Amino acid sequence: MRAWVEYLALNGQLLTIEREVDPRYELAAVTRRAQEAGNRPLLFRNVRGTRLHVATNLFADADNLRSVVDDSDEPFAAAYARVLDAAEARVAPPTTEVQAPGDLQQGSLTDLPLITYHERDAGPYFTAAIVLACDPDTGVPNMSFHRAMYVGPGELRLRLGDSHDLADYQRRAEKIGQALPVVLLIGVPPPVFCAAGTHLPAGIDEYALAAELAREPIDVYSGPVTRLPIPAATEVAIEGRILPNERRPEGPFGEVLGYYVPEGRNHVMEIEAVGWRRGAVFHSLLCGSREDLALLEAVNAARVYRDLARRLPGIIDVSCAPAFMNTTVQIRPQYAGHARDVMDVVFDSHADYNQLCCVVEEDVDLHDMNAVIHAFITRGRVDTRTRIMEGRKGFYRDTQDDFAGRVGLDATRPFGREDEFVVKEVPGLDAVRLEDYLTRGSRI
Numbered sequence: 531m532r533a534w535v536e537y538l539a540l541n542g543q544l545l546t547i548e549r550e551v552d553p554r555y556e557l558a559a560v561t562r563r564a565q566e567a568g569n570r571p572l573l574f575r576n577v578r579g580t581r582l583h584v585a586t587n588l589f590a591d592a593d594n595l596r597s598v599v600d601d602s603d604e605p606f607a608a609a610y611a612r613v614l615d616a617a618e619a620r621v622a623p624p625t626t627e628v629q630a631p632g633d634l635q636q637g638s639l640t641d642l643p644l645i646t647y648h649e650r651d652a653g654p655y656f657t658a659a660i661v662l663a664c665d666p667d668t669g670v671p672n673m674s675f676h677r678a679m680y681v682g683p684g685e686l687r688l689r690l691g692d693s694h695d696l697a698d699y700q701r702r703a704e705k706i707g708q709a710l711p712v713v714l715l716i717g718v719p720p721p722v723f724c725a726a727g728t729h730l731p732a733g734i735d736e737y738a739l740a741a742e743l744a745r746e747p748i749d750v751y752s753g754p755v756t757r758l759p760i761p762a763a764t765e766v767a768i769e770g771r772i773l774p775n776e777r778r779p780e781g782p783f784g785e786v787l788g789y790y791v792p793e794g795r796n797h798v799m800e801i802e803a804v805g806w807r808r809g810a811v812f813h814s815l816l817c818g819s820r821e822d823l824a825l826l827e828a829v830n831a832a833r834v835y836r837d838l839a840r841r842l843p844g845i846i847d848v849s850c851a852p853a854f855m856n857t858t859v860q861i862r863p864q865y866a867g868h869a870r871d872v873m874d875v876v877f878d879s880h881a882d883y884n885q886l887c888c889v890v891e892e893d894v895d896l897h898d899m900n901a902v903i904h905a906f907i908t909r910g911r912v913d914t915r916t917r918i919m920e921g922r923k924g925f926y927r928d929t930q931d932d933f934a935g936r937v938g939l940d941a942t943r944p945f946g947r948e949d950e951f952v953v954k955e956v957p958g959l960d961a962v963r964l965e966d967y968l969t970r971g972s973r974i
């Protein structure tokens with residue numbers, strides 16, 4: 531991540547803040563202001579109570595994120611889907627074992643930036659924490675983001691979410707009464723960041739995806755306590771174990787959808803070692819901001835694209851704009867009812883997300899929700915082109931029923947009557963330069 535921060539600085543994108551900033555609310559407030567003012571990456575060099583610098587908004591820009599995948603002109607979803615295929619088929623080792631970095635320093639959680647983001651948050655949170663764990667039966671590594679609440683130097687509380695691989699690992703360890711060894715990685719190279727945010731089928735090593743994105747194996751060292759494979763470039767690594775049969779209060783916390791998730795009884799991580807590289811940069815992530823959403827949207831779109839392209843003809847592109855809960859699919863309709871079949875695949879593709887699915891044709895910008903809704907409203911009957919699936923469970927919060935149900939909007943033209951819905955055009959428009967027509971001295 532440090533190399534990524536340096537790259538953003540060299541590019542002139544990085545904004546640096548030298549003034550002392552309070553980790554309680556002020557850091558989040560400055561981050562929010564900077565996001566409103568242009569969404570550029572930020573580096574805080576002086577955060578009260580810690581010697582570590584704090585970087586944020588590093589992956590908020592879609593073009594920056596796209597550059598981690600490849601430099602082709604292909605739609606992002608298709609390009610990322612191709613890398614997912616390659617990762618699943620990979621036979622070459624995805625990691626290279628190296629010595630622990632010579633500049634590793636050991637300390638306590640209290641040395642790290644303890645950042646409180648929102649008014650009603652129960653305390654400081656690590657929001658860019660990637661949890662690394664190995665399958666208790668097969669040893670296959672998995673990485674996933676899980677916010678972690680700071681309770682004290684010896685304890686963090688984690689919210690795992692039922693459908694995640696980590697929750698499955700933990701359940702199996704718990705069944706035999708064992709704690710699950712984990713490492714929290716904070717500040718990892720971009721390919722590892724993307725791999726951690728991506729769901730891969732059970733049994734697939736997420737380092738395979740990181741290695742495909744990096745185009746080389748990832749250097750890892752064995753964690754001093756857990757022996758788990760930690761990427762050598764990781765800025766901060768917190769080792770510990772998730773206790774079996776132990777749940778304690780976690781939350782409230784202002785999370786990704788913009789609301790507070792109420793307090794719940796969640797998992798307990800006992801801390802065993804805290805290490806960081808000399809001059810470490812800590813990664814902070816404002817939940818629900820573009821940095822939080824851009825990757826989720828992109829990986830969800832890639833996943834849906836892959837499922838669709840395997841099962842149906844005429845799939846052009848998929849986007850999850852404006853946030854990860856809506857999926858818009860662009861198709862070249864092949865038969866009446868094509869859009870409905872698309873919706874079925876989309877709603878099956880990710881049990882948590884995809885609350886709303888819109889289907890459009892090539893002439894609609896699938897990143898522009900105004901254009902999508904305009905197409906829905908103007909291209910046919912809204913009653914027969916709306917699909918409602920009742921009761922189907924979706925994105926989990928602590929109060930589960932808030933996210934049940936699905937809605938599909940078919941915004942394609944009636945099949946066989948497309949000509950009645952050709953978008954009007956004025957011939958010669960592209961060639962007109964207004965200044966050639968206006969009286970001299972007129973102002974536009």
Ligand SMILES: Cc1cc2nc3c(=O)[nH]c(=O)nc-3n(C[C@H](O)[C@H](O)[C@H](O)COP(=O)(O)O)c2cc1C
Nearest residue numbers: 674675676677691694695726727728729822825826
């Ligand atoms: C930047 C980012 C932050 C995230 N934060 C959280 C989080 O705090 N809690 C959570 O349960 N999921 C969070 N997620 C979602 C999942 O953890 C993530 O998509 C992960 O890939 C799931 O991995 P798995 O399918 O291997 O379990 C986040 C995803 C991203 C991309």
